[in-house]
Amino acid sequence: MAGAALKPGERVLDVGCGCGQTSLIAAAAVGESGRVTGVDLSGPMLATARARAEGLGNIDFVQADVQQHDLGEGAYDIAISRFGVMFFDAPDIAFAQVHRALGPGGRLAFACWQGGAESEYYQVPRAAVAPFVGPDEPDDPDAPGPYSLAEPGKVRALLGGAGFTDVRLERVDEAAVSGADAADAAAFRLTSPSFAGLLKDLGPEDKAKAADAVRQALIPYETPDGVLLKAPAWVVTARR
Numbered sequence: 001m002a003g004a005a006l007k008p009g010e011r012v013l014d015v016g017c018g019c020g021q022t023s024l025i026a027a028a029a030v031g032e033s034g035r036v037t038g039v040d041l042s043g044p045m046l047a048t049a050r051a052r053a054e055g056l057g058n059i060d061f062v063q064a065d066v067q068q069h070d071l072g073e074g075a076y077d078i079a080i081s082r083f084g085v086m087f088f089d090a091p092d093i094a095f096a097q098v099h100r101a102l103g104p105g106g107r108l109a110f111a112c113w114q115g116g117a118e119s120e121y122y123q124v125p126r127a128a129v130a131p132f133v134g135p136d137e138p139d140d141p142d143a144p145g146p147y148s149l150a151e152p153g154k155v156r157a158l159l160g161g162a163g164f165t166d167v168r169l170e171r172v173d174e175a176a177v178s179g180a181d182a183a184d185a186a187a188f189r190l191t192s193p194s195f196a197g198l199l200k201d202l203g204p205e206d207k208a209k210a211a212d213a214v215r216q217a218l219i220p221y222e223t224p225d226g227v228l229l230k231a232p233a234w235v236v237t238a239r240r
């Protein structure tokens with residue numbers, strides 16, 4: 001949100017807004033003279049977002065694929081996204097769409113993950129399941145996925161190709177909260193698409209053992225503020 005530096009009256013597009021947490025923060029920042037539109041593919045997540053935003057007059061949500069949906073030309077002052085821009089099949093098209101949706105002087109501010117190799121958030125549970133599914137293998141860096149924008153050169157090329165200027169990446173080395181305790185965090189990680197896919201061919205006994213291994217591996221990261229694992233990210237900002 002610091003990278004976005006929202007001002008009262010601004011029109012905000014929240015790309016891949018999920019359950020709407022950042023859309024709500026943005027709506028409070030731009031106030032009643034501003035407007036926030038959250039766009040996401042997921043109906044169930046948007047249902048949560050809409051319930052959270054009930055009664056607010058300056059926020060709406062659209063279920064659409066940002067790669068295809070007409071976002072409107074020059075309709076926004078700023079596009080924001082918290083970890084919602086790494087999953088595009090065609091990121092060049094998606095970022096060109098976002099660029100078109102911004103008016104003159106428009107800004108882009110998003111968070112994406114740095115590489116999985118540096119991330120305890122990824123490595124700790126992944127190492128725990130290695131005895132059951134084998135060691136981690138490098139992903140295709142061009143495939144959509146959480147780490148698809150980890151490489152600064154790729155981010156600059158993509159955004160530059162879409163028409164953005166003044167592209168900046170700021171390193172943010174915060175810890176991420178995975179859950180209230182190890183059991184909660186393990187349950188969350190095990191239902192994430194990447195983990196569920198990894199374990200899908202295991203029999204019920206091995207699946208239970210792998211789940212317990214993840215829980216045990218997360219116990220050392222329990223704190224009074226929840227399970228904290230280092231999750232290095234980039235805050236990327238650019239101008240139209």
Ligand SMILES: C[S@@+](CC[C@H](N)C(=O)[O-])C[C@H]1O[C@@H](n2cnc3c(N)ncnc32)[C@H](O)[C@@H]1O
Nearest residue numbers: 016017018040041042064065066082083084087
């Ligand atoms: C990791 S979640 C982040 C959600 C939210 N921004 C947050 O921080 O809580 C990524 C979100 O991007 C959405 N998403 C992925 N590809 C999309 C696309 N092509 N168009 C719209 N939303 C997309 C997903 O449905 C998901 O809600």
